[in-house]
Amino acid sequence: MTTFSRLSKIVALTSVSAVALTACGGDADGGGGGGDDVSLRFTWWGSDSRHETTQKIIDNFNEEHPNITVEGEYGDWAGYWDQLATQTAADDSPDIIQMDMKYLREYADRGALLDLSGVDTSTFDESIVENGSTEDGLFGVTTGINSLAIVANPELFEEAGVEMPDDTTWTWEDYAEISAELSEKLPEGSYGSSQPNEPGSFQVWLRQQGKHLTTQEGELGFEAADAAEYLSYWQDRVDEGGLPPASVISENQSTGPDQALMGQGNSALAPWWTNQISALTGASGVDLELLRFPSESGSAEDNGMWYKSSMLMSVSAATDHPEEAQEFVDYFVNSEESAQLNLVDRGLPANEEVRETVIPELDGADQRSAEFVESIGPELGEPEPVPAPGFSALQDIMFRYETEVFFGRQAPEEAAEQMIAEMESEMS
Incomplete structure (x- = not known):
């Protein structure tokens, strides 16, 4: 139960x-x-x-x-x-x-x-x-307060010979190119990026489009097309090598900072909550840095981040x-x-x-x-609506359907439809 x-x-x-x-x-x-x-x-x-x-x-x-x-x-x-x-x-x-x-x-x-x-x-x-x-x-x-951000391992950037991005101007296309280049130049077992941190990463993505994961009225605030586009983006990162293989992702989805790829020093980029950087730094032994999320426009004001309690x-x-x-x-x-x-x-x-x-x-x-x-405060938009009843189950639901897509067992469009149906059932 x-x-x-x-x-x-x-x-x-x-x-x-x-x-x-x-x-x-x-x-x-x-x-x-x-x-x-x-x-x-x-x-x-x-x-x-x-x-x-x-x-x-x-x-x-x-x-x-x-x-x-x-x-x-x-x-x-x-x-x-x-x-x-x-x-x-x-x-x-x-x-x-x-x-x-x-x-x-x-x-x-x-x-x-x-x-x-x-x-x-x-x-x-x-x-x-x-x-x-x-x-x-x-x-x-x-x-x-904290915020979901992109944690970066500067030592892996240096090892790969890749320049750290300007987080006030980078786009999702930049993120794709940088993560793929990092994976290509890093030793086997190290990757350009870890998988998205759910449901926060999806919330950032939706906020950049003026939408929310759930509304103040307790309903889903997005459509199947939004979810399919999101799943397709991350599937492409897996296919291009910017993210780890599906088998590694499935093992890494629910780990804490100590056991995560970032905490083990094996991921150059990964979304984490800002208050977790201390644990990640201690586990990895590297002075990790925090970056803003990329956006579609390349403007920091459009990064979709917010102050979370x-x-x-x-x-x-x-x-x-x-x-x-x-x-x-x-x-x-x-x-x-x-x-x-x-x-x-x-x-x-x-x-x-x-x-x-x-x-x-x-x-x-x-x-x-x-x-x-403190530095990102002037860029942030309105807070997220208070999560609807059933919200606590959404992380596991997203992880399962992402895994299905990454393993190639479902197309993003099919996974999006089924994911929404399951979310609505949990929240009803």
């Missing part, structure tokens, strides 16, 4: 909870001001270093708010969403939830999340606030302490103490004031990532 299916169990229970909380939302513990003792559960996923950092933030908050005790619950990504869905269905969800964009609407639309009107977002760019908002309110506050903070609609839970979220995203501990682990801080206190503390790959994310 998928996370989406498990969430169907929640509807009646959480709707009742939400109504009850609306009536008693002023529940009276008074935040840090000294009312009755309050205990809150906070759940997140991440690495050991994130667990240690988050616990320090919790300890600092608890010390400053003697009548509030936040207790941590954490794990890895693999089991996080199944556990959260099960807890929510059983009316046992944590009070405070580290949330991912692809699941936000699945929970918010079922009344499982609290409107976070009590959290101060006045120092956030409006587009970043919109990342966590639906037509019904603000249900996720962005911890930090690296992750968000949400509060359960079933919490007994909505004010105190929001007070913790406010501290987490707005305090300098929290920012100095998080640095860019949860993205470049969304709060623009605390961001300026963090950037001087960064070095190496983290500093390059922060500088890149």
Whole structure:
């Protein structure tokens, strides 16, 4: 059973909870001001270093708010969403939830999340606030921002004798030529480019054409012809050798930074999220660089990139302490103490004031990532609509149909039609 299916169990229970909380939302513990003792559960996923950092933030908050005790619950990504869905269905969800964009609407639309009107977002760019908002309110506050970008390995460019592209003017045709030339001149087992990073790469492609993967109304925002053109472009890169063979791609699709071709030092170009460059740099041992996406026009303003919420903070609609839970979220995203501990682990801080206190503390790959994310700001368009229910399944669907095309088992047009039908079924 998928996370989406498990969430169907929640509807009646959480709707009742939400109504009850609306009536008693002023529940009276008074935040840090000294009312009755309050205990809150906070759940997140991440690495050991994130667990240690988050616990320090919790300890600092608890010390400053003697009548509030936040207790941590954490794990890895693999089991996080199944556990959260099960807890929510059983009316046992944590009070405070580290949330991912692809699941936000699945929970918010079922009344499982609290409107976070009590959290101060006045120092956030409006587009970043919109990342966590639906037509019904603000249900996720962005911890930090990132963007999908092209990661480049300058050592492989130098080894191949290929000049690094000007990322403010390059086109998709340039990308094709450069990746093919790199593959031709690099040793066997190294490639000009890795496969697209889905669904983000497709979102960039569609945004360059004024479209979106999903709309604000929860429907697909593209047609079969758009998907077929996209699949054909990447199939041509495989056929021309700019991308690895289909067998290598299928093994590399779902790997993390350490095991990916880029992390292993075997890909000169690859789309990754900007906050992952530190892990990729550490794995490869190379000072990797970040580039803008190519565009059809060769203009940086047309590159289709956007600020994505690296992750968000949400509060359960079933919490007994909505004010105190929001007070913790406010501290987490707005305090300098929290920012100095998080640095860019949860993205470049969304709060623009605390961001300026963090950037001087960064070095190496983290500093390059922060500088890149800030530099592209003037070029970016509107944010993506909040992902529709069922969005979390789209990555696997895209990977499967891309693999079929790359192996030559389906034509791009056939794969596009079937891919859309499966996506619509998942989102219905």
